[in-house]
Structures are given as C-alpha cells and as structure tokens.
Amino acid sequence: MVTGNSHLSMKTITLCAMETRKTGKIDRLETKNPGILQKLMAMGILPGMPITLLRKSPSYLFEVDQTRYAVDREIANHIYVSC
Amino acid sequence: MKLPVICSEKECCCGKKECTPGKGLPKIILIGNPNVGKSSLFNALSGSYTLVSNYPGTSVEITHGKARIGEREYEIIDTPGMYSLLPVSEEERVSQLLLFEEKASVYLHVIDARNLRRMLSFTLQLLEAELPLILVLNMMDEAEERGIEINISELSRSLGIPVIGTVSSEGKGIEELKAAISEFTLENNAQKFRQKMDYGSKIEPYIEAVEGLLEPSEEAEISTGISRRAISLLMHQEDRTAFEYLRRAEKTPGYWDERHEKNSEEIRKLVKAASKISEVPLSYLFTLKRQEHVNGIVEQVMEMPERSENKSSENAGKIRAEDDTGKNGSKIQSINLAFPEKIDSILIHPVLGIPALFLILYFGLYLFVGVFAAGTVVDYLENTVFGGYINPFVTAKFISLVPYPALQDLFVGEYGIFTQAVTYAIALILPIVGAFFLVFSIIEDTGYLPRLGLLLDSMFKKIGLSGRAVIPMVLGFGCSTMATMVTRTLETKRERLIANILLALAIPCSAQLGIILSILSRNPESLLIWSVVILLEFVLIGFLASRVLPGEAPTFILEMPPLRKPKLSNILVKTYSRMHWYFLEVLPLFVLASVLIWIGRLTGLFAFALKIIEYPTVWIGLPPDAADVFLFGFFRRDFGAAGLYGMHDSGLLTGVQLVVAAITLTLFMPCIAQFMMTIKERGFKTALAISGFIFPFAFLTGFIVNTILKALGVSL
Known part of the structure; x- marks a missing residue:
C-alpha cells in the first residue's frame, strides 16, 4: 500500500512518506481507533481535501483548506494521500 | 476556564463568584469550533468580558451573560468549542450536553469565514437537529486578506437561514447580527430548511x-x-x-x-x-455524505484566489505572498504575510525553536516576572509602602482602639489577617501574579502556545503527555489551580492524571516562583541547582508515571492558528479577569490561613503540628524553625515561599539550607485551592493519593539533595 519509491504519476502514500512542501489530495483515513478517526474528521481532515505538508520535524505540520494542523507521527501514519 | 464575568451593569452580580446574569430570559446560545471568536462575539453582544485568546480550548466551561438586543433582553450563553455534534473530548461533551438540555430561542453557529468548507458540515448537523439557527461568518477580515470571497446572500438562500458576516474583535457586523436576532422567529426558520441530508438507501x-x-x-x-x-x-x-x-x-x-x-x-x-x-464506520459515512453536500454549497458561494495547489516545490508562505502581490499589486501586503511566516518557521524549528523558547522565558519570566515584579516591585511595596508606612500605622491604630491582645494578635500580630494575609496578598502576590498573567496573555494572544506544543510534542511523549499539555503546563507557572482546571482539555484520562501530578509536584506557581527566583538569584549557583533538581524531578516523575499508569499513549492533533499581533485591550482585559479570578480564590484562603494559625496558636495545636513537621525539617538539614515555612506551605505554597523569604532576610539559613528548603517547598504539597480543584476534577481518592505521594517525596528529595551537597562539601 505504501509506495514510497513508486514512480507512478499518481500514488497513494501516508503523510509520513510524503515530501515536505508537496501538495496532494487526502485519499482516505485508515485507523482502527474510532476516537482518532472522529477527531480527524471533526477537524475537517477529510478524503478529497487538498493537503500540503509543511514540516516533518519536530512534528508534522500540514495545511488543509485554510487551516494548519500539527500532528504526531502516529496520526500522520493514518492519513493516506494521493499525489 | 471559567472566569468571572465582569458585568458592565453593576446591578446583577458584581463581585460574586458565580455569576449567572439573565436567568429566565429567552436564551441565545453560541456554538462553534474552538478559536473562531465565540468569546469575542459573546463580549461584543453582551458588553461583558470573558477570555478571548488565540489558542483552541480556553473556554472549558459554559459562560452566561446578559444582552439587550432591540427591545428584548436575552440570556446569552457561550459554550466550549466543539467540532461537531458528536463529541470527542470532554469539553465538547459539555457543549453537547448543553444542547441536549437547554432550549434556546436562537442559536448562533459561529464559524471562521476562511474555513467555510470545513465548518459548514457542523452547520448542517445543527440544522438536522432543527435548532433555530443563525450562521455567523466571523473573521471576515482574515478571509478577505487571503482573497476569499463569500456570497453571503446566496449562502443564506441555499441554507435557508440568516447568514451574517462579522469581525467580532472589531465590532463589525454586530449591529446586523443584532437586527437578525431581533427579526428571528422560530417558525420561519425550522420550515425554511428544506434540504434534508440523505445518507444513502442502505442506511x-x-x-x-x-x-x-x-x-x-x-x-x-x-x-x-x-x-x-x-x-x-x-x-x-x-x-x-x-x-x-x-x-x-x-x-x-x-x-x-x-x-x-x-x-x-x-x-x-x-x-x-x-x-x-455498513462497510465503513457510520460516523465516517455520515461525515463524508455531509461533506459532499457542503462541497456543493461551497462551490456556489465561495471564491478563493487561484492557489497553485499542484505546484510542488514552493513554500506555502511564498505562494500566499505571491498571490497577494498579484492580486493587490501591493508590496506591503506581501511583506505582512511573509514576515510572520518567517518568525513562525523559527519558532517551530526543531533546533532554532529551543533558543527562541529560552529567550521568551528569559525576558518574559525571568527578567519581567522574577527580577522586576518579584524583586523591585515587591521590595518597594513590602518594605517601603507596607513595612514603612501602612502596617505601622494600622498596627498602632488597632492597638490603641482594641485593647485585647488576642484580637490584636488575630488582626495585626505576626501572622495576623492584616499584617500577614493582606500584606502578602497585595505586596507580594499581586505584582507577581499580575506580571505573570500579563506575559501569559501576550504569549497566548500571539498564538505561540500551539507552536510550543508542536515543538515539544516528541519530548512530552516521553513523559506520557502530548504537545497539547504545554497549555496547562505553562499556565501552571501562573496558577496551579487554574492549570489543573485546564487539564480538562487533554484527551485521555491518563494524560489528565499525569499532567495533574506534575502540576502538583514540580511546577511552581508564579507567586512561589517569583519569590524563589528573587531569593536564589542572588546566587546563580543556587538557582542552577534548584532548576536542575526541579527539572530532573519533572522528567523523572513524568517518565515513571507514563510507565506505571495503565492506558494508551497519547496522540497529538492540534490546530495551528495564524500568528497574530496581540491587541492591547484584549490583553488588559484578560490579565485583569485572570487576576480577578485569582484574587477571589486567594484572598479568602489567606484570611482563612491567618485565622487557622491564630486558632492553632491559641489552642496549642499550631505548636503541636510544628513539632511534628520539625522532624522531617531537621532530617533534611534545616533548622527546626523552618518547620513554619512548611506548615504555611500547607495552606498555600506561595505563602510558604514567602515565609522562606522572611527567614532568609533575617539570615537564619545558610546557602545550602536555602536551596534545600526551596527545592522541598517547590515539590511540597500543592496549596489548598489546587487540592480542592484536584478533588473536583479527578475525584477525592485520586487527590488524596497524589498528596500522599507528594508529601514524603518532597522531603525525600530534600534529604537526597542535602546529603549530596554536604558530601561534596558545597557551600553556597
């Protein structure tokens, strides 16, 4: 699923595998933890939304629509992005 | 955080702690995501003040106010931020419960205009709940700055409810909103909303x-x-x-x-x-369906500047800056947007962020609160104003008027209500706490706190906390009691407990910190030893707690508001209302402590308690007289710290003893108010268990530090 080194023009990777300053579209959220899923959705991090990764360190910082979010690696691993 | 509502009209509740103005009137309830300006809208509508800040999750309790709109009076209710009708955290549940239990005549859904796409989904949920709703697009100015255009009348038509654009911090659009509220009647709303969401034939x-x-x-x-x-x-x-x-x-x-x-x-x-x-969780399905609907509406009503979404190598800040120059042809605008971006990237830089934090701590906490407020100002107030003029005058007057030694002792004796409680409260605590809250309000308003959360998240994970916990932790340096209340914004029970333990144990509050800093700063080595021991303790206990306590490791999601220039009026109001809150907590306890000590001294209980505490005091290498300090510390930590100040001034403690006493006292039992708050937030058993751990642990640490310093032959 995680195709970090794939050379296809469209690929689906987790936010962790994304390069900083790239923009993609959120493909899906994959987590078994209903709390995290609900939280992400409620905050507006939803499939179909464009997402730009701004930073990976010290934590993950990204922009969806007009808002920035900081998340940890654990959460970033649940967000799949096609780009 | 529940702070006293400061009423503009004197009649209703001034000075009372629980203020519920407007009970029984028709209600207006404000709903919306965190950090969209609900509180400032509340202030604009009601003419009274609650806290307005630039980080998510300040209002953890419901605030009531009174507003006069048109011919009618309303009770206006501000709720803690919630993202959707389905709550995830405790403070969201507070709001949800309110919606279940209250029936208001108007509900205002406040959203950040920039984020229409993201927040409209909640509007749809509220409409599904058939609440009589007005949609408020707040922060229109920030949306315009970014070149976002929203067709408000079209949005109103497609939702079937009134939509009003506002800039609540500047009072723009408030009159229109008031007019809309006046016009609003229940019937014309509930029936106008015709779009029923369809979640699919299966469900x-x-x-x-x-x-x-x-x-x-x-x-x-x-x-x-x-x-x-x-x-x-x-x-x-x-x-x-x-x-x-x-x-x-x-x-x-x-x-x-x-x-x-x-x-x-x-x-x-x-x-x-x-x-x-259903193949997917239903909450997922519902959210996606609603978002589809929202996207349809947003396409119709909102225009965004062309953003190079697919350009891959550009820095997001740059893109925005370019957009703006392109649109307005003004260079000033582009500098305005690019400059915060640069500061922002320093503040959250994994390497540069740390010195930036230390600079803020050095100037804000050490120089301003520690050296200026706790040193210069306190010195002047305590020794010159109170010690030189007020106290001798009051004492002499009182003694000549009231010839009973017992009563003289109660009011103007060594530990008297006036000579100790009032003097400490005004000469010591007021300047220190005030200075801290001022600095905190500035830091809070700029939006630095979420950035600090981002910066420290991975470190905080090691002690069982997420980056979100920096908010209560930093606030704890001001008032532990207030911070204990704010631990409510943390997501898991385990995180809340760990934060609570650390607040009670290792985070000194501003009053205490100020006094300790001013005593120890005369000798930098003492200050260094004290800081290292407290920091080690913080890390060690956090680390152990995260190992021992059951439950899942915390996760970290936090919204990052833009960096904003703090507004003076907002900062002053906030500082004032925090101090107001603090004083209502603090002064009665000071007075109570004076009375208890007086009773204790009259009955001999005080001497008895001192005898008991003398054992561990001597055990950690302090003179028996220092037991006083710990007994005071039991009533309030800062009270105890102030006692230390006195002993140091009269030269009763050596340098080593002073450090040991300062460390023990910092770790020592939280003040009564913090203990009561812990009972309220965590339950009696947990509160007792936390204290049961802290008591011996503080003395144990004092003992270890004393033994090591002596073994090394350190003299300070």
Missing part, C-alpha cells in the same frame, strides 16, 4: 425507523432542543449522550405509553444492525 431506513421509535407520547414531559432525527444519527454513531437520552426516556413514566420496553430494545437492535451492514 436511511434504519435512521428513519429509530427516529420514529423515539417519538414520545403526547403527555411525556421529557424534552430536548434536538430533533429526533439528530438523536437517531448520533445513536448510529454510538454516541454516549444519545444513549443516555434513551435511558432517560426509558425511565420517564409515560414516555412511550405501553409500548415502552419494546421500543428501546428495538432501537438498540436497529442500531446494531445498521452498523453491521
């Missing part, structure tokens, strides 16, 4: 069936402001509050006539069946 039958089964008989007295369809949807998402409503319905005689038992059983069965036939 719809279940939703409708549950909705039908929830219908109460006509005589049933149970009532909620929320529609049955919304409750049904919540049940399908396994929401606790919705099921509590069901249980309440079961217990309400006559809710369902005779069909009673069968209905609730049936509902539970339907909900189970629905979740089985």
